[in-house]
Amino acid sequence: MPVPVTELARLFPLDSLRQETRDHLAREAVVSEYQRHENVFEAGDLDEDTIYLLDGELRCDYPDGRSVAHVANAPHGRYPLNDAVPRRFTAKAVSARAKVMRVDRRYLEKVITWDQLSRDDNYRHFAPGPGGNDWVFRLLRSQAFARLPTGNIEKMFQLFEPVTVKPSEVVMREGDPADYFYVVRSGTASVSKYLDGAPQVVAYLREGDTFGEDALLSNLPRNATVRMMQGGQLMRLSRDAFEAVLKPPMLSWVLPADAARQVQAGAVLLDVRMPEEHAQRAIDGSINIPLYRLREDIGNAVAPGARLVVYCNTGERSAAAAFVLKRMGYEVSALHGGLGAMLRMMAGRSPTAA
Incomplete structure (x- = not known):
């Protein structure tokens, strides 16, 4: 459901943004409707959204028994619901319907930051x-x-x-x-x-x-x-x-023991070395797509959005692969120390180790 730009102009802190920025956020935001007694989120949820109530009323129930009303047309309705994660309360629709807008929290912060920085008279990159x-x-x-x-x-x-x-x-x-x-x-x-x-x-x-x-x-x-x-x-x-x-912030490194746990939990182990290297020595259960073929072949081997652990010999090619895969929407970590680190960990396990 599209978001009218006029809705964003009354919300805090979106009201302080340039019209151009609000126009863009309106295209990125997602609006959902909830019926009476439906939960928008529950206490303990770990979502990635900043949430605004555009229409209707919610009841915010805290684990200690407190309840607070959040009403769209009240003065406080222009503010987002508490952004603490994990969520500290359960938000339930109490009106016949409630219209809720979600914007990715990290993206919103970046856009607000850029909007403010680019107002400086010495800023060189605003058009x-x-x-x-x-x-x-x-x-x-x-x-x-x-x-x-x-x-x-x-x-x-x-x-x-x-x-x-x-x-x-x-x-x-x-x-x-x-x-x-x-x-x-x-x-x-x-x-x-x-x-x-x-x-x-x-x-x-x-x-x-x-x-x-x-x-x-x-x-x-x-x-x-x-x-x-x-x-x-x-x-x-x-x-x-x-x-x-x-x-540094773009790469998520994982140690061999954590990588093994992720794979056991369903992550795909991806070897980004050349096929000849993979054939010579590889981690059991890994699939092989060389780095230079990654963009072309990953979609045929792994479902979009899948969790991946990538490795190479040392970690260098894994770093590049992780960046490429993140840009394509995969959740990915690179194996710290590469193949050698994983083999050393496996060799150090006792025969009875799990």
Whole structure:
């Protein structure tokens, strides 16, 4: 159900945002209706949403027996329901119907932060024209940036360097050493790789898409060529800036024992080394998709949104794979120490160990 932008203009702190920002949030928000006695959430729930009541009345029941009313058209109705997680109370609809709006909490914080930072007179990357900031909203919505600390956003935008590019210009070439991380601010580009002995276009990029991170994360040469189709502007971060601002929070490392527990709980163990390496020695039960084929083949092997644990020999390629997979919507961790660490842990178990 779409959200009227006028609804956002009366809510706190959305009322303080630019109209452009509210327009975008209205497209991202999700509205649901609840009937009397239905729970919007329960005490102890671990959801990822900021929740506003747009219409109707809820009763908030605390475990200690207290109850508080939350009424949409009351003065307090413009504020979100308490954002504490786990939820501290159960919210139940007590009106005939209740209309509720949900916005991803982390994304909302990032958008509010950017909206405020970009008001500074010295801010370099705000575009006042229609659609000029769409690349920012799309970048912040990327799954790969979901757990980027809000404090890192200011650093990232401060360190961005704008680069003007022309149609047909090659921005990076397969096999070259890694130097920059890029975001498409305007224009479009194609991504090609040598597959089966010939270059093949494997993806297209538009405003808000990123590229160049694979080689920076894996410390390997570029694994694709990016050529501009339409001219425009790119925003780039140097290797040092990328290492300082983006790399640490974007990667979720897991130790071998925790990786084993995740796999036992249903996570898919993914080996991103070359097939020859996998055939020589691998962890039992793992599936193999080499890093350079990951974007093309993962959908045929693993269901969207699945939990993954990725590994390679040392962790370098796993880091790049984790970033790629997060951007595609998978929940993923990289095995710290790689294959060697897992084999050492397995070798150290006693025969009777579980």
